[in-house]
Amino acid sequence: MDRSRLTVRVGGRVARLPIVAWLALVWVLVWDRITLANAIYGFVLGLALLLAFPFPAVDPGVRLRPAGLVRFGARFALDLARSVLPLAWQAVGSNRPGRANSVIAVTLRTRSDAVFVLTAVALSAVPGTLVLDLRRATGTLFLHALGVSDDATADLARRQVLDLEARVVRAIGTRADLRALTGEENP
Amino acid sequence: MSAVADVALAGCLLVGAFAALSAGLGLLTLPDLLTRMHAATKPQAVGVVLILIAVGIRHPTVDVITTLVLIALLQLTTVPVAAHLVGRSAYRTGQVRSDLLYTDELRDALDRGAPPEDLD
Amino acid sequence: MNIVYGVVAGTHVLAALLVGVRLVRGPSMLDRAVALDVLVAVIMAGLGLRAIIADEPWELVPMLVVSLVGFTGSAAFARFMLYRDDQVADP
Numbered sequence: 001m002d003r004s005r006l007t008v009r010v011g012g013r014v015a016r017l018p019i020v021a022w023l024a025l026v027w028v029l030v031w032d033r034i035t036l037a038n039a040i041y042g043f044v045l046g047l048a049l050l051l052a053f054p055f056p057a058v059d060p061g062v063r064l065r066p067a068g069l070v071r072f073g074a075r076f077a078l079d080l081a082r083s084v085l086p087l088a089w090q091a092v093g094s095n096r097p098g099r100a101n102s103v104i105a106v107t108l109r110t111r112s113d114a115v116f117v118l119t120a121v122a123l124s125a126v127p128g129t130l131v132l133d134l135r136r137a138t139g140t141l142f143l144h145a146l147g148v149s150d151d152a153t154a155d156l157a158r159r160q161v162l163d164l165e166a167r168v169v170r171a172i173g174t175r176a177d178l179r180a181l182t183g184e185e186n187p
Numbered sequence: 188m189s190a191v192a193d194v195a196l197a198g199c200l201l202v203g204a205f206a207a208l209s210a211g212l213g214l215l216t217l218p219d220l221l222t223r224m225h226a227a228t229k230p231q232a233v234g235v236v237l238i239l240i241a242v243g244i245r246h247p248t249v250d251v252i253t254t255l256v257l258i259a260l261l262q263l264t265t266v267p268v269a270a271h272l273v274g275r276s277a278y279r280t281g282q283v284r285s286d287l288l289y290t291d292e293l294r295d296a297l298d299r300g301a302p303p304e305d306l307d
Numbered sequence: 308m309n310i311v312y313g314v315v316a317g318t319h320v321l322a323a324l325l326v327g328v329r330l331v332r333g334p335s336m337l338d339r340a341v342a343l344d345v346l347v348a349v350i351m352a353g354l355g356l357r358a359i360i361a362d363e364p365w366e367l368v369p370m371l372v373v374s375l376v377g378f379t380g381s382a383a384f385a386r387f388m389l390y391r392d393d394q395v396a397d398p
Contacts, residue, residue, distance in 0.1 A: 123267075
């Protein structure tokens with residue numbers, strides 16, 4: 001993708017047009033009226049904002065895959081819905097002895113910023129995991145996982161995270177991401 | 188409003204209220220900060236999204252729904268980020284009860300040096 | 308329908324009270340930050356309920372504002388805690 005065409009440069013500062021377009025969309029949504037004047041105003045405002053407060057240069061490297069997106073969205077909604085019940089149960093019966101949780105490290109197979117971020121955000125919706133820290137250079141997530149009290153449950157939790165990563169890659173991953181995924185599944 | 192819409196609206200409202208209650212209950216009874224955060228952050232997003240759906244069922248007009256979509260998007264993206272920031276801060280300021288942990292691979296990683304990158 | 312609204316409003320109040328206990332009890336500032344986050348969510352839910360009962364949903368803009376303020380609040384809070392304790396731990 002030719003990235004220079006999607007940017008605006010003013011005196012050494014760079015604004016990425018997709019982000020400007022996103023801000024304009026938010027502006028239009030806030031005003032509830034989809035008019036050309038509104039859209040233009042939002043666009044100008046977004047551009048000014050991005051030039052005044054520069055955004056870190058992150059290469060999203062996203063390739064949208066509709067089928068994968070639908071599958072990911074459905075599973076995400078299911079996880080969201082599921083997150084209501086177990087915790088309510090847990091809240092009542094949590095003070096029993098012998099319960100243990102863990103902080104586990106999971107290294108993702110892909111190195112894409114977009115996949116990393118979406119996986120981390122989606123993990124926050126999945127019941128039982130909480131992102132504590134992350135290391136972008138190695139693609140490692142440090143998670144606080146509920147109910148991980150031995151090696152078997154730790155492995156299970158790791159497998160669930162990697163499955164989630166696979167769903168994210170099938171939704172927004174590039175071809176390189178897909179290769180990184182399958183390369184490890186069948187070496 | 189049709190009966191189906193009524194039932195859907197009542198369902199969304201009741202489950203959303205239940206989610207809020209379970210968050211409150213978890214916040215009160217769970218033993219340490221991190222587990223409390225689990226209870227707090229997860230039902231939080233679901234509860235608000237369900238209420239938003241209910242508002243959408245009650246007022247099915249374009250300008251209401253666009254605003255609802257915006258609130259839902261903001262909620263779904265900011266809640267995990269805020270939870271992560273608080274969790275990270277909790278860990279780094281030593282407010283994690285290690286007696287409630289089976290393994291702690293972040294402590295191992297930090298002990299080996301090379302601390303995880305800073306946010307800024 | 309009025310019964311449903313009543314039950315939901317009561318549940319919201321109960322949830323807010325439970326959150327309030329944690330807010331007062333702490334023990335740490337981060338506990339209070341988490342509790343405040345949940346309180347913001349309960350307030351949003353309450354505003355949503357009002358919007359459903361009312362004919363004209365003016366509550367949506369406050370919901371948007373509250374959600375944004377809640378996020379910036381807890382983000383700033385977490386950053387502040389980190390910074391302050393860093394200063395104390397290794398100056």
